Amino acid sequence: MNKSESGETKGSYNITVSAAPDDVTAKIISGEIDIAAVPTNLAAVLYNKTEGGVSVLAVNTLGVLYVLENGDSVNSISDLSGKTIYSSGQGAVPEYVLNYMLEKNGVTDAAIEYMSEHEEVAAALADGTAQIAMLPEPFVTAAMMKNPDLRIALNVTDEWSKVSDSELAMGCIIVRNDFLKEHEGAVQTFLSEYKDSIEFVNNNITDASKLVEKYGIMATAQAAEKSIPNCNIVFVDGSEMENMLNGLYDVLYAANPKAVGGTVPAKEFYYESK
Structure with missing residues (x-):
């Protein structure tokens, strides 16, 4: 540019x-x-x-997707059972990747709250509205800089490789x-x-x-x-x-x-x- x-x-x-x-x-x-x-x-x-x-x-x-958490209860996809996950990218790769990983890990009771843009999810994490969210970089870094209590709970690329042989492009x-x-x-x-x-x-x-x-x-x-x-x-x-x-x-x-x-x-x- x-x-x-x-x-x-x-x-x-x-x-x-x-x-x-x-x-x-x-x-x-x-x-x-x-x-x-x-x-x-x-x-x-x-x-x-x-x-x-x-x-x-x-x-x-x-792969640039990560699951962030304000807490320490999520250490695997299975741990998302019964949780509410905030995400963006409905109708795009993030939605289908998340659904696929939940299905392959037998998680049927997770609630997914979709927001229209990545910035909204990052803001919800930063102000505490969301406790768990899936976001791509660079929004992961932006959210963590605003809320130091956040941690990367899951690297989605790593989790994807456990259930699929395909590259997460x-x-x-x-x-x-x-x-x-x-x-x-x-x-x-x-x-x-x-x-x-x-x-x-x-x-x-x-x-x-x-x-x-x-x-x-x-x-x-x-x-x-x-x-x-x-x-x-x-x-x-x-x-x-x-x-x-x-x-x-x-x-x-x-x-x-x-x-x-x-x-x-x-x-x-x-x-x-x-």
């Missing part, structure tokens, strides 16, 4: 940050935006909803195929610069944290610096991406076909850079 703003990128980008996946969905379908970072299951839903009108370019985020980059057909060179330029950006963030955490604050992604550079190492930011494309997402989609489809929009995406969904 910083280099784009200062004219240092090969591509020309108009970047918008949105906290609501529904907003991104509408804009991809309408053609208002060309490339988007979305939850991995939403990418599959959009593929089906647009009848093959989008392709996935790369996985950009692996959380986020990805998609492109409208109409745009891809007309501007494939621009898409490849974007992918190259996007990969460089990810490498910069992972290798220059302090400098990247200042930019995270500058662009309002997190309130402070201090919070960003603490959270980035746990954000699992990656760039995975090609056949590795296809194998990773296929495995995840198979699990999600078996649990609830609605999670991926009714069917697992076909091979054409996966972009192979030329």
Whole structure:
């Protein structure tokens, strides 16, 4: 974002940050935006909803979910029995992952209270409204900085690996195929610069944290610096991406076909850079 703003990128980008996946969905379908970072299951839903009108370019985020607790009663998924869990991400990966793990651990009596945005859940944890919640980074760090009594009770990625052989890929980059057909060179330029950006963030955490604050992604550079190492930011494309997402989609489809929009995406969904 910083280099784009200062004219240092090969591509020309108009970047918008949105906290609501529904907003991104509408804009991809309408053609208002060309490339988007979305939850991995939403990418599959959009593929089906647009009848093959989008392709996935790369996985950009692996497991970033954690269960936080104000207390010490939760040390396993089974311990969530009879508890109320606050969460965001209804209709996206977090909902289906949580439901799948509860089911596989025989937990049938947990109550899940969904809030529309991650910030709301973090605030509920910080002010004591919620005693237990599932959140992604960087919101885990933000909540814990506001309420020192909170602790990470469960690493969801670890718990997922106990019940599934698939990789917990959380986020990805998609492109409208109409745009891809007309501007494939621009898409490849974007992918190259996007990969460089990810490498910069992972290798220059302090400098990247200042930019995270500058662009309002997190309130402070201090919070960003603490959270980035746990954000699992990656760039995975090609056949590795296809194998990773296929495995995840198979699990999600078996649990609830609605999670991926009714069917697992076909091979054409996966972009192979030329």
